[in-house]
Amino acid sequence: MATLPPAHRPPGPRGHAREIHTLAEFDAAVARPGSLAGQRVQSIDLTGRTFALLTAVTTEAVFLGCPMEPEAAAKVRADGALVFPPVPELPFDPYRARLYTPGELFEGITEGGYEQTPDFRSYAWFGRTRADGDILSSILRSLHDDAVSDALDELLDGARVVGVMGGHAMGRGTEAYAGAARLGRTLARAGLTVATGGGPGAMEAANLGAYLAPYEDEDLAASLDLLSKAPSFTPSVTDWARAAFAVRALWPRGGDSVGIPTWFYGHEPPNPFAAHIAKYFANATREDGLLARSTAGVVFLPGAAGTVQEIFDNATPNYYASRGTPTPMVLVNRAHWTTRLPAWPLLESLAADRPMAARIALVDSIDEAPAALERLGR
Numbered sequence: 001m002a003t004l005p006p007a008h009r010p011p012g013p014r015g016h017a018r019e020i021h022t023l024a025e026f027d028a029a030v031a032r033p034g035s036l037a038g039q040r041v042q043s044i045d046l047t048g049r050t051f052a053l054l055t056a057v058t059t060e061a062v063f064l065g066c067p068m069e070p071e072a073a074a075k076v077r078a079d080g081a082l083v084f085p086p087v088p089e090l091p092f093d094p095y096r097a098r099l100y101t102p103g104e105l106f107e108g109i110t111e112g113g114y115e116q117t118p119d120f121r122s123y124a125w126f127g128r129t130r131a132d133g134d135i136l137s138s139i140l141r142s143l144h145d146d147a148v149s150d151a152l153d154e155l156l157d158g159a160r161v162v163g164v165m166g167g168h169a170m171g172r173g174t175e176a177y178a179g180a181a182r183l184g185r186t187l188a189r190a191g192l193t194v195a196t197g198g199g200p201g202a203m204e205a206a207n208l209g210a211y212l213a214p215y216e217d218e219d220l221a222a223s224l225d226l227l228s229k230a231p232s233f234t235p236s237v238t239d240w241a242r243a244a245f246a247v248r249a250l251w252p253r254g255g256d257s258v259g260i261p262t263w264f265y266g267h268e269p270p271n272p273f274a275a276h277i278a279k280y281f282a283n284a285t286r287e288d289g290l291l292a293r294s295t296a297g298v299v300f301l302p303g304a305a306g307t308v309q310e311i312f313d314n315a316t317p318n319y320y321a322s323r324g325t326p327t328p329m330v331l332v333n334r335a336h337w338t339t340r341l342p343a344w345p346l347l348e349s350l351a352a353d354r355p356m357a358a359r360i361a362l363v364d365s366i367d368e369a370p371a372a373l374e375r376l377g378r
Contacts (some may be wrong), residue, residue, distance in 0.1 A: 002230040019150075020044070021097035030056045041066055041146075042097040064147075065095030085200050087140060091121035099151045099258075101280055102272035106241055114237040114269065119279075123266045126281055139179070141281040149289060152278045156258070156293055159193040162373065163294030166202025166301030167269050172243075173228030177205045179366035180301055181220060184209025186370045188255050196274065197286075198259025198358045200233045200240070202301045204271035207245075209275055211254035211273040223247045244272040260290040285314055297328030297359075297377060299369045302336040313344050318356040326356035326377035334364050 020026050021042045029035045030052045037059045046053060053072040061081040068076075073083055087094060105119040114120050128135035164184060170176050184194050184206035188190035194210040208227075212220045230243035232235075248254065257294040259274030264283035280286035291298065291314045298314055300307060311331070318326035329347070331337045337344040344362050351357040361372040 036061050043095045092141045107162050109241050116199045123263045126263045145280045148278050160296040161193045161195050162296045163298040164206035165198050167303030168199045168201040170201035171231045173231045180205030181209035185213045188213035194257040198261030199268040202300040207257045207273035210257035215254040297373050299330045304348045326359040329360045330369050330372045331362045
């Protein structure tokens with residue numbers, strides 16, 4: 001393999017190893033002479049680290065949204081570092097170094113309403129800027145989404161991820177919702193990382209099941225009963241979210257899962273049961289990223305246009321084997337996918353005589369999905 005000549009190699013460590021996300025990591029780095037050279041320091045308040053910045057070598061370092069005193073900023077720029085300054089009055093951090101948590105996005109939901117939360121304020125900003133043609137707004141959205149993708153890659157490195165797709169209209173208190181929750185619980189207990197679109201309905205149910213996987217089965221039943229008191233995020237996102245946080249308070253040490261929602265659909269709030277939330281402005285980036293990271297397969301629950309789109313977004317790389325060996329695809333509910341929205345016959349026709357034919361399955365009930373997924377993954 002060809003190597004770059006020394007003058008063209010990035011200094012210091014490579015890839016994610018170059019990233020500094022916390023003050024503790026920063027302090028450890030500056031304790032080593034010259035160790036900030038080539039580093040990427042991401043979204044850390046450095047106003048209390050002026051002396052360290054004035055004395056450290058920062059050649060070819062990059063500071064992303066790091067507040068610092070003017071003399072420190074002038075010095076690191078003189079060293080040849082790039083400084084991307086914080087952007088004032090934004091409801092989100094475009095340089096963020098980690099994924100969102102439910103508490104972060106819904107901060108203030110207990111005391112006030114959903115309209116006061118960072119999630120709603122970020123959506124409102126998006127609504128004001130998405131069509132104004134301002135290149136700064138476009139750049140900020142792109143920076144944010146790329147930072148989220150970077151954090152998501154770091155989180156899922158080496159994980160066996162199963163995507164669970166389904167519609168947002170699936171109401172709490174229904175058997176379909178309970179089935180999706182059982183599915184999430186079964187997958188999580190099998191050691192898989194559950195990833196969903198991060199919204200309400202089937203997505204929330206799967207994240208809920210993964211959240212309650214460490215608890216007894218009767219705890220899931222009790223949580224379903226509590227959630228049924230606020231069956232939908234309409235007409236009140238506030239009531240819907242508060243019910244979820246009440247469940248989290250009763251069972252506070254839930255299991256991990258991932259939600260990957262978008263502000264593109266402003267009517268869909270993120271659900272509070274995904275421990276890690278990768279929320280995007282660009283829906284296309286979010287859709288492709290969710291499916292590409294579902295390396296252990298995808299389960300498609302009954303849904304409408306969005307779920308149909310996801311089926312064929314996933315089928316395309318499987319058809320062309322553009323991501324390597326095709327990944328399992330399990331469609332749940334024969335009547336839905338053969339009669340109401342006949343995606344299965346088209347998927348089956350596409351798969352004929354191709355390697356992906358051995359990686360697709362149609363099952364009648366949601367409780368059959370885990371076994372089908374395991375069978376297809378062998």
